[in-house]
Amino acid sequence: MKKFRYLAVLAIVAIAGFALGRVTGTSGVPVIANIHREFPLFPAPPKPTEAPKIEVPTKVESDIVLEEPPDGMRPDGVSFNVSGRAKAGGSPLKVTVRDAQGATIFDQTVTVTAAAGEEYGRFSLTVTLPSLPAAPVTLSVKRDGKEGVETIERILVYGASDEIPVKVYFSKADSNECGLTYPVERMVAGKIAIYRAALEELLKGPNADDVAAGYRTSIPGGVKLKSVAADAAGTVTADFDDRLAKGVAGACRVESIRAQIGATLKQFPEVHDVVISINGDTEGILEP
Numbered sequence: 001m002k003k004f005r006y007l008a009v010l011a012i013v014a015i016a017g018f019a020l021g022r023v024t025g026t027s028g029v030p031v032i033a034n035i036h037r038e039f040p041l042f043p044a045p046p047k048p049t050e051a052p053k054i055e056v057p058t059k060v061e062s063d064i065v066l067e068e069p070p071d072g073m074r075p076d077g078v079s080f081n082v083s084g085r086a087k088a089g090g091s092p093l094k095v096t097v098r099d100a101q102g103a104t105i106f107d108q109t110v111t112v113t114a115a116a117g118e119e120y121g122r123f124s125l126t127v128t129l130p131s132l133p134a135a136p137v138t139l140s141v142k143r144d145g146k147e148g149v150e151t152i153e154r155i156l157v158y159g160a161s162d163e164i165p166v167k168v169y170f171s172k173a174d175s176n177e178c179g180l181t182y183p184v185e186r187m188v189a190g191k192i193a194i195y196r197a198a199l200e201e202l203l204k205g206p207n208a209d210d211v212a213a214g215y216r217t218s219i220p221g222g223v224k225l226k227s228v229a230a231d232a233a234g235t236v237t238a239d240f241d242d243r244l245a246k247g248v249a250g251a252c253r254v255e256s257i258r259a260q261i262g263a264t265l266k267q268f269p270e271v272h273d274v275v276i277s278i279n280g281d282t283e284g285i286l287e288p
Helices: 002-024 029-038 194-204 208-212 251-266
Strands: 064-068 079-087 093-098 104-110 120-128 137-145 148-156 163-172 182-189 225-230 235-240 273-278
Touching: 064 137, 064 148, 079 137, 093 120, 104 120, 163 194, 163 251, 182 194, 194 225, 194 235, 194 251, 235 251, 251 273
Parallel strands: 235 273
Antiparallel strands: 064 079, 079 120, 093 104, 093 137, 137 148, 163 182, 225 235
16 A cells, blocks of 8 residues: 555656646756655565576496305305306406415406397306415406496405395384385305395394394295396396285285385395396286
8 A cells, every 4th residue: 555655646746846847947856855765665676596506416337246246255165156247348357366465366257248239248257266265365356448447346255154244124113104124134144145145034034132122024924035036237036925915915014015125135236126026927916
């Protein structure tokens, strides 16, 4: 209302000032100035400012993904397998084993085999050492590329306990989020495939100490793991028997089961995605 009065008065004064100026030859500016003091103009709105740009870091994809052996594994004798995936089209990979003093005790190259049009291929090599080491050794897998030399290392434990730590993921009784999981450490034999070892521990469920701490599992009891395998893209497929879906109902429990299996496998950095199947079938399983 005040703004409307201001505009009306300003118009009347302007007309009167113009008429008076025609008669007297004087300007009506002083009168208008008084009006401005009585009815001050609203302040100009602030100029818009551009939102700061957020720099999103670019994910750097590794040329080499070493799937086995896991770090800390104790091989069963002088021979062990080295396998994984690497970008296709590059130079062969160099596999080297050095003893505790840094001396090279194994040195060999392995090629990467990829299907036509595939970005990543697979490699596999059986390493056989000249004798059983009495101390841990260092395995390195490297490739010379345009961006320099990429090297991945693993420590293989000889002369020590035949166990390595892994994590299994459970739910918690006091959590209202179906897909939220929590890690619990387990010790597994370093001789067997690490994905299978971790899943086998998950299927055993929480022990007495875990239960006392509030952990629980949504996976039915007695489930058997039939197979687990990774492809060149880092997708691991875990196949279970039909007990995985027996008596399972409700969207929350299904989400929790998928979250427990997925988190247990994705603790390994080379695993990018997880597919769950039952007796080889992925369609229509674990649905609410």
